[in-house]
Amino acid sequence: MASGSTGAGADLVVDLSRLASASLAAAGGKALNLGRLVAAGFQVPPGFCLTTAAYRKAAPTGLDTIAARLDGVGSEGTETSDGGSGLEDDDRDGLARQAREAVLAAPVPPDVEAAIREAYAAMGGGPVAVRSSATAEDLPFASFAGQQDSFMDVVGADAVVQAVRRCWASLWTDRAVAYRTTNGISHREVGLAVVIQRMVDAATAGVLFTANPVTGTRTQTVIDASAGPGQQVVSGAVNPDHFVVETASGRILQQPQDTPPSLADAQLRELTSLGDDAQRLFGAPQDVEWVVDGAGKAWLTQSRPITTLYPLPEDDPFTGQAGTDGTASAIAGTDARVYLCGTLMQGLTRPITPMGLHVLALMRGNNNGPWKTVNPGLRMYVDLTPILRNKSGRDLMARMLPLADGRSAAILPALLEDPRFSAARPPRRKSKANTAPARTQAKGAQGTQSLGVFLGIIPGMVRALLWPDRELRRARRYQDRLAARLALPLPATAARRLQHTEDILATSINGLIQATLPAPSVGYLMLAVARRLLRGIAEPRELEAVLRGLPRNVTTIMDLELWHLAVSLGADPESRRAFTELTPGELADRYRAGTLPAPAQSGIQEFLSQYGHRAVAEIDLGMPRWSEKPEHILGMIANYLRVEDPEQAPDRQFTRAAEHAETRISELVERAGAKSRLRGRLVALCLRRTRQLSGLRELPKFCIVLVMAEMHRQLREVGTELAGNGTIGDAGDVFFLDFDELRVGLRGADLKGIVARRRRLYDVELRRRRIPRLLLSDGTDVEAEMMAAAAALPQQAADDRLTGTPASAGTATGKARVIMDPVGARLEPGEILVAPSTDPGWTPLFMTAGALVMEMGGVVSHGAVVAREYGIPAVVGVADATTRLRDGQNVTVDGAAGTVTW
Incomplete structure (x- = not known):
């Protein structure tokens, strides 16, 4: 067949066997990975790649304009502040539809069509798979699985050309556009190649994961299989057979019990070995699509990185590169360790900036003390292994962990029974002190x-x-x-x-x-x-x-002072009008310009002079302080101005709480x-x-x-100078470096590349919703593993109840308000605050909340303590609260029983 090295379509068509050294920009992720598999000797169905050059030729006039407008639309389908003008009536889906229709209506350029027909004929015709391969696809941080379209059993040159056109158009499906927006990928820069491969007559097909995607365990291979083509498994059209295999040994850990399995033991081990080899090739856990033909031969039809796994504890948090090659055999040979997420204990679900982690490490003495830490996923984890292997330590954890985090405490018994963490007799000490290293x-x-x-x-x-x-x-x-x-x-x-x-x-x-x-x-x-x-x-x-x-609590005093400021501004008609009509961002702009009404301008300035050093997620040195970004405080004032019932006034509630205590x-x-x-x-x-x-x-x-x-x-000032001389791109980039690197930067070194890599990792982690509270060194999320085991047992789920740890007695009924980030949040008086976790930056919301429900925490966690001080009911450690409860849902919180009902 045509290899792409001759003829008019030389830059349009490339045989899969010649793609290993191609660029992502030319071939897209799917084709590039297939080329690497072919070059490494894997069995891959033959075919060719229609490069992104063909897509660029076929792209209709005006598509770039639509893409630019999409880049100006936020993730919720609304115009961003720098998104240009005229988008008020356009939403993201509408723009995506315009792009699709334009691509489908545009003619395929003659040279592109000729290249497709020539390459298809060279394959001998017959049924082929026509599959999208986007440049923003199969990336380490975003797989784009299923976002663009693929077409199976396409027969005939005319049908192949039409399938190619439909693949191009699928770059602009609503789901693909939304996925790119969510992952911060520019619509103007994305392109699409198309893979055309000979169809394999499948006896059995499916997908395999070289790490358990549910529990994160890197030493297990998970295989889903079904008779017939694999597209049925991928699309969810069938209930596949589900297998779990121990990768290193090939031992089958789980398989169907009620029906004959679709794969024999030998086939399972062969597929497991193929997956492990693919993982070694790409250096990271893989999601592999495979087909077994009628003769029993296994073919790989796709391999992409698994992007949802939580990073391993050995991963370098600054470069995002794994400390091992990511293979199961490498992990299996290491000493098992267990880590507790310390940042969750502090009420943080978000990642910490590299500078924030650097400073926390210095405050701990760079891990020279008894508590060792690692930072996978830019979060701080404490190594509990020595404690769990010590009898006294085990007793201490059993007593203390329930106070800090009820959900972690529920997991602890399973860890205590795990032989890898059994109590060990301490080694004898050498008699001579000078023999110590x-x-x-x-x-x-x-x-x-x-x-x-x-x-x-x-x-x-x-x-x-x-x-x-x-x-x-x-x-x-x-x-x-x-x-x-x-x-x-x-x-x-x-x-x-x-x-x-x-x-x-x-x-x-x-x-x-x-x-x-x-x-x-x-x-x-x-x-x-x-x-x-x-x-x-x-x-x-x-x-x-x-x-x-409690008296003398600086955070409570701060919250009450903010309330009193809101009361005074509410009495001033001009200030009240500004806070009820403008958004927090608009209020902040006017504050910085000094154009707020005089009482508001002076009152906020006085408040920030005392408390402007605080922030949401304030233990992270890299987070902007309220004096820099006052939007959160201004939003809280607007929130307080909606309190109309005198009995709900925070100062009155606080006084009642103190009287109740006395x-x-x-x-x-x-x-x-x-x-x-x-x-x-x-x-x-x-x-x-x-x-x-x-x-x-x-x-x-x-x-x-x-x-x-x-x-x-001070670091921000350093950043301003470094940005001015081109060492970094923006003053805020200093928080993605450490002190030593900043000294090098002050001597003139270019640090923009380092910052860019770390920002990409940080942005990925900002979007992560599930954070393992207890993490094993092989990547296992212990709670997820226990939940998966429990889900496999017959049980009757409660459809109208969530349970957690009782944290503050009392009952309250009101509308749930799910808030993932307190900045700019609106909480009506008496609403039930539902949050993943909280730190002091959230406490202004507590002043008007009817009750608190948190996914994290125990009875001594910050949110629980503050809820008790404010006298509002609270239940903490409620798994999946932010997904099971919805805004506006009427719920009752019983802080003594630890229940949320509706």
């Missing part, structure tokens, strides 16, 4: 430093217990001193700013902990003593009320006093100290964020 000695030094910090807070704890008011004043004075110490004398060069950033990180944290942690530590210690004194007198849940409406203390003291006068006095002392001191629990983090905000500000 240097790294062990460094760890010892780090441990000594940590012990020193711990011992340093003991005097403060004693002072807080005996003289609480004095210790409270001391903590407040420290906050003022810290703010003064963070200031950098000006003028300052970029190098000096960078050095100042590193210096304040190195010198602030230990002193900060010693100054701010003693008081809240004593507060919660006194609560624990009170709980013991009240054993047999009161149920532990009764003490929850003592923590409601009443509960009196009740508990009276009940303890009935046992003995001394016990009553001790309970009173403990609970009074709890009320006095526990509210300061937010102060350490508040001060740490103050430090991080100053670091953020």
Whole structure:
């Protein structure tokens, strides 16, 4: 057949056997991968690729204009701020339809049609598969599986030409356009090649995954098979036989039980081996389509990366390159380890910027302490393996994990029974101290430093217990001193700013902990003593009320000040009109320009002068602070202005919560006093100290964020200089580098390539919805594995109920409001806030929420604690809450029973 090396269609048609070295831009992902399979010796049905040059020739006039307009439409089908003009009446689907119709109506250029007919004739005619191969397809971060069309059993040159035209048009299906928009891929830059292959007379066909796509396990191959062509399996037209095979050994872990399987054991092992070989070829887990013909010969018809797997713990979070070649055999040979997602424990589902991870590592002593961490998926995971292999550690985890995250605690028993993590006897220590390796000695030094910090807070704890008011004043004075110490004398060069950033990180944290942690530590210690004194007198849940409406909580004070600002602006007609008519983005633009009504301009400026260092996901140094992007705060003010019922006013609710706490203390003291006068006095002392001191629990983090905000500000200035000299593209790119790289950049190195790679990884992770809370080193999402096992058992699902961990007592009924990101969120007073997780940046929403439902967390997680303080019912650790509940749905939250019903 024509190879593409001669004739008029030389740049239009290329044989699959010559595609291995082709470019993605010319052949598209599907064809390029098929070419690599052919070159590596895999059995692939013969055929040819009609390159993107043919598509470019055939593209009708005006298609580029439509594509440009689509690039200006946001993911919800609305015009973006930089999307040009005139799109108010056009939505994304309408533009996609215009593009499809234009492609279908355009004639196929004569030279393109001639090239197709010549290549098809050279194949000998007969039935072929005509399959789309887009340049934005089979990418490491987006597979585009099924987004463009393919046509099977096409016979005759005329039919092949028409199928090619329909493939071109399918580049503009609604689903393909939406997929590109979601993945941030320009519609103007995408092109489409077409693969034409001889059809294989399939006896059995299907798909295989070289890693378990449900659980993430890299050591398993999953195969779906059915008699006949594989398109039935891919399209879901049949219920295929489902097999799970242990890749390294070929052991069959799961297969159909009720009917004879469509594949024999030997065929399963052959396909598993082929998949493993393909994975080795491409260096990543693969989604492979295959066909077994009547003679029993296996053919591969497609191989694309599995893009939905969570990255392995060994993956490099900065380059996105795996630490191994991704093969099952490589993973199987490593020591099994288990990791707990620490960022989920902090209320974060989003990834952390590379600079944010770098700074967190420095704060932990670069992993020299007892808690080792890894950062797959740009999230921080703690290595629990040594703890689970230690008897005392296992006991500690069993007690503490339920408090932090109920869903992780539900998984823990399975891990404790796993022989890979069984408790082991610790090795004998060598008698001579100088035989310890240097790294062990460094760890010892780090441990000594940590012990020193711990011992340093003991005097403060004693002072807080005996003289609480004095210790409270001391903590407040420290906050003022810290703010003064963070200031950098000006003028300052970029190098000096960078050095100042590193210096304040190195010198602030230990002193900060010693100054701010003693008081809240004593507060919660006194609560624990009170709980013991009240054993047999009161149920532990009764003490929850003592923590409601706590004084001196900097976050609560901030929220109430924001509420009072909203009240004052609501009394000013011009300010009220601005906040009810303008979007948060428009309000922010006017604030930056200084053109808001005078009361709003000055009030917001005063609020941000105190709290502008805070942010959503504020433990990430790379996140913009409210002083940079005030949209979130402005949206909260607009939200508060919708409160009309005086009884729903946050300050009144907070006062009621505090009064309820005082009443509960009196009740508990009276009940303890009935046992003995001394016990009553001790309970009173403990609970009074709890009320006095526990509210300061937010102060350490508040001060740490103050430090991080100053670091953020200085790094932003460094970024401005680097962007000005072309080292990086934008000032914000500094947060995708680390300190050493910034020093290199200040000497003139071009860092744009590094930043671009990391931004791509970050953008992919921003779109990830499911984050494994417990992750094994072979990629297994432990919770997903348990859920899959449970789903295979006969059970009766509750269609009107979700359950989780009781976190704050009380009941509330209202409309659910599912919010994935608090920035710009609207929550009507009394609505039920449904969120994946929360951190302090979410708390302004708590002020008007009727109740809280979270997918993450336990009874001591941030959202649960704040919900109790605000006196709203809360249920946390509710699996799939953000997908099972929908906006406007009427639900009842029972915070004592841990249920959400409708």
